Amino acid sequence: MEILSRVHARNLTEWAKDNPQVLVMSADLTSSTEIDIFRGAYPSRFISCGIAEQNMLSAAAGLAREGFIPFIHTFAVFIYRRAFDQLAMSIAYSNLPVKLFGFLPGITTPGGATHQATDDIALVRALPNMTIFEPGDATEIESILGPVMDVDGPVYIRMLRGDVPRLFDKKDPFKKGVNRVLSRGSDLTVISSGLCSEEAIKAVKALKAKGLSIAHFHVSTLKPFNPKDILDSIASSKHGAITMENHTVMGGLGSIVADAMAGAGSGKKLYKLGLQDKFGHGASKGYLMREYGFDAMALVLKAEEITGAKFGITGEDLKTVKIEIMHGDIKAEDL
Amino acid sequence: MTTEEVKKARQAASGIRKRVLAHTLINNGGYLSQACSSADALAALYTSIMKLGPVPEPIVPKPFPGVPGPLNKDYFTGGDFNGAHLPQYDRFILSPAHYALALYACLIETGRMDETGLDYFNRDGSSVEMIGSEHSPGMEVTNGSLGQALSQAAGIALARKLKKEAGRVFVFLSDGELQIGQTWEAFQFMSHWKLDNMIIYVDVNGYQCDGKMENVMNIEPAGSRLEAFGARVFRARGNDFEELAAPAGLAPDTRPTVILSYSCPYEGIELMKQNAPKFHYMRFKNEEEKKSYTELLRTWKS
Numbered sequence: 001m002e003i004l005s006r007v008h009a010r011n012l013t014e015w016a017k018d019n020p021q022v023l024v025m026s027a028d029l030t031s032s033t034e035i036d037i038f039r040g041a042y043p044s045r046f047i048s049c050g051i052a053e054q055n056m057l058s059a060a061a062g063l064a065r066e067g068f069i070p071f072i073h074t075f076a077v078f079i080y081r082r083a084f085d086q087l088a089m090s091i092a093y094s095n096l097p098v099k100l101f102g103f104l105p106g107i108t109t110p111g112g113a114t115h116q117a118t119d120d121i122a123l124v125r126a127l128p129n130m131t132i133f134e135p136g137d138a139t140e141i142e143s144i145l146g147p148v149m150d151v152d153g154p155v156y157i158r159m160l161r162g163d164v165p166r167l168f169d170k171k172d173p174f175k176k177g178v179n180r181v182l183s184r185g186s187d188l189t190v191i192s193s194g195l196c197s198e199e200a201i202k203a204v205k206a207l208k209a210k211g212l213s214i215a216h217f218h219v220s221t222l223k224p225f226n227p228k229d230i231l232d233s234i235a236s237s238k239h240g241a242i243t244m245e246n247h248t249v250m251g252g253l254g255s256i257v258a259d260a261m262a263g264a265g266s267g268k269k270l271y272k273l274g275l276q277d278k279f280g281h282g283a284s285k286g287y288l289m290r291e292y293g294f295d296a297m298a299l300v301l302k303a304e305e306i307t308g309a310k311f312g313i314t315g316e317d318l319k320t321v322k323i324e325i326m327h328g329d330i331k332a333e334d335l
Numbered sequence: 336m337t338t339e340e341v342k343k344a345r346q347a348a349s350g351i352r353k354r355v356l357a358h359t360l361i362n363n364g365g366y367l368s369q370a371c372s373s374a375d376a377l378a379a380l381y382t383s384i385m386k387l388g389p390v391p392e393p394i395v396p397k398p399f400p401g402v403p404g405p406l407n408k409d410y411f412t413g414g415d416f417n418g419a420h421l422p423q424y425d426r427f428i429l430s431p432a433h434y435a436l437a438l439y440a441c442l443i444e445t446g447r448m449d450e451t452g453l454d455y456f457n458r459d460g461s462s463v464e465m466i467g468s469e470h471s472p473g474m475e476v477t478n479g480s481l482g483q484a485l486s487q488a489a490g491i492a493l494a495r496k497l498k499k500e501a502g503r504v505f506v507f508l509s510d511g512e513l514q515i516g517q518t519w520e521a522f523q524f525m526s527h528w529k530l531d532n533m534i535i536y537v538d539v540n541g542y543q544c545d546g547k548m549e550n551v552m553n554i555e556p557a558g559s560r561l562e563a564f565g566a567r568v569f570r571a572r573g574n575d576f577e578e579l580a581a582p583a584g585l586a587p588d589t590r591p592t593v594i595l596s597y598s599c600p601y602e603g604i605e606l607m608k609q610n611a612p613k614f615h616y617m618r619f620k621n622e623e624e625k626k627s628y629t630e631l632l633r634t635w636k637s
Binding site: 044047048049050052054055057058059060061062063064065066067068085086089090093094095128129152153 | 402403404405469475476477479480482483484485486487488489490491492493494495497498516517520521523524527528
């Protein structure tokens with residue numbers, strides 16, 4: 001599996017060349033949010049705001065009203081926790097084209113609860129007019145800016161930084177409202193998002209090798225959520241569905257799927273992996289995913305619990321799972 | 336300001352107070368004090384200080400178009416009442432939406448809103464809201480959540496600088512907003528980005544919802560605080576048209592300009608003095624009190 005570094009930093013700078021109405025706004029986290037190369041390339045389009053996020057969000061609304069497209073970059077918590085009123089009233093209410101790149105989703109930082117956006121989807125989803133994207137790999141980061149611009153209104157992007165794997169074929173770009181079908185099967189449907197998808201791919205592969213028939217979807221448009229193919233799969237899954245997310249299970253992907261299932265009258269069971277109504281703390285990503293139960297092994301254990309089977313899959317097995325490039329929208333006959 | 340301009344502004348200010356008083360009587364309550372303290376500044380801004388795009392004839396407010404959203408193509412802002420958004424024209428941003436009634440009255444007095452506009456005030460399905468919103472006459476950003484409009488105006492001012500537009504951005508602020516953290520973030524931003532195309536009028540009437548500001552939460556010395564944040568600050572008497580207007584005529588010098596308009600919450604309606612320290616919303620305590628205000632309106636001298 002290919003690991004790429006600082007994908008957004010290079011991609012944004014290159015892409016911005018043909019999008020002169022885009023301004024990048026920073027709140028003192030320029031290299032931490034991968035906009036340092038952009039600043040070097042386009043100093044006059046870089047708006048430094050200092051550690052003052054409430055003003056940054058409202059000022060972005062003013063710039064958007066005058067025809068610019070502000071790309072706000074900061075840690076996610078400082079967008080939706082620090083400046084929620086400004087996000088709601090200056091930006092979302094007016095449906096202005098402000099694009100908010102929130103970094104450090106969930107437990108991707110050892111910075112502890114103050115830096116970990118573990119409840120952002122729940123809060124931002126509650127705001128009318130907001131669109132929410134969450135890329136899961138380098139291919140999606142590289143191809144997300146066009147779809148972000150195409151949305152007539154504000155977009156919140158739950159962004160990954162630093163070293164990111166390439167899970168999906170470069171020829172399969174991010175598409176708004178299209179869930180990636182990574183596997184089809186009839187025992188269980190797994191729905192994952194963000195960095196959980198890499199973990200889920202490993203677990204699904206190991207479980208399939210043991211004979212379990214699993215459907216796996218990767219969701220990168222969290223709002224508006226397109227439930228069609230997922231609901232169809234859940235309806236034909238013997239043991240129901242498992243969601244897996246780097247977020248609290250209250251209001252995130254699990255709740256989004258639950259809403260859709262309830263609305264469709266699904267009689268299947270839903271199991272939600274993620275932070276179980278808990279704050280995070282400062283530790284490594286791997287440690288925290290294990291502690292809070294949303295790594296590959298957690299999915300294996302949940303599959304065992306609900307199927308009543310024992311697969312004998314070990315941590316070593318999961319470590320050695322080789323991930324090949326996944327082709328999105330696979331056709332059933334290809335499997 | 337010329338003598339003629341002062342006369343015109345004074346007439347408009349008197350008209351604003353009279354209309355708001357009449358309206359407060361009809362509705363048995365209203366934001367009367369805000370009109371008293373701000374009428375002179377609003378009148379000076381609209382009759383003389385700002386260069387807004389003309390409005391060919393007084394506009395009749397349209398019904399509420401529904402909240403903004405990608406599917407609502409009928410949505411509009413109340414910016415039309417302030418004229419076209421052309422590079423050479425100034426903009427006006429009202430921050431404390433609680434001054435809506437005073438602004439509506441000002442728009443009527445200056446020929447921008449039809450006299451019938453106030454008939455729609457606070458009516459269900461109307462855009463002439465009690466605490467105005469961005470679709471309300473004369474307003475064009477989300478301004479009800481105090482402290483947010485100044486930052487939005489700063490964004491507009493920065494955009495106008497980037498586009499090299501000559502028009503300025505005027506903001507009307509209430510003194511209570513100097514208690515809000517975001518206001519100071521905004522001033523920090525405005526001076527850092529040298530937004531000398533911004534002119535901010537602060538209605539320093541010294542009172543807020545809970546009472547006298549020096550008891551609720553002191554903001555003084557407001558002038559030196561603002562100067563420390565990089566603003567060019569002027570202090571004016573809130574009822575002195577020339578003092579209010581003069582700073583806006585100065586050449587820009589990289590700093591945002593602030594005019595602290597030290598006003599009186601019962602300016603022009605002395606009867607209201609007895610309400611001290613509660614001026615935020617006028618409610619008539621009894622019929623006798625209402626009668627005295629009715630009499631004041633009947634004998635109003637403009």
